[in-house]
Amino acid sequence: MPAFILERMCRGCKHCVNACPVQAIRMVAHLTVVDPNLCTECEACMEVCIHGAITFKSIEEEKTNG
Numbered sequence: 001m002p003a004f005i006l007e008r009m010c011r012g013c014k015h016c017v018n019a020c021p022v023q024a025i026r027m028v029a030h031l032t033v034v035d036p037n038l039c040t041e042c043e044a045c046m047e048v049c050i051h052g053a054i055t056f057k058s059i060e061e062e063k064t065n066g
Contacts, residue, residue: 001056002039003046005032009053016045016054 003016003025010032017025017032024038025045032053046054 002036003034004055006053015048019044019048
């Protein structure tokens with residue numbers, strides 16, 4: 001599953017954008033967007049996110065698995 005941005009936690013610092021080795025993350029109108037077709041699940045973005053706003057589980061999956 002590609003990276004998933006938790007919008008309520010993202011502050012738009014762009015650390016993830018700069019860390020992504022395949023440019024799968026970009027900013028669109030002050031929102032961080034992940035292109036799931038480009039994401040290689042390397043977790044570089046998650047490692048540099050100082051706000052804990054990136055995960056590799058969707059909100060729906062977290063709700064289901066508790």
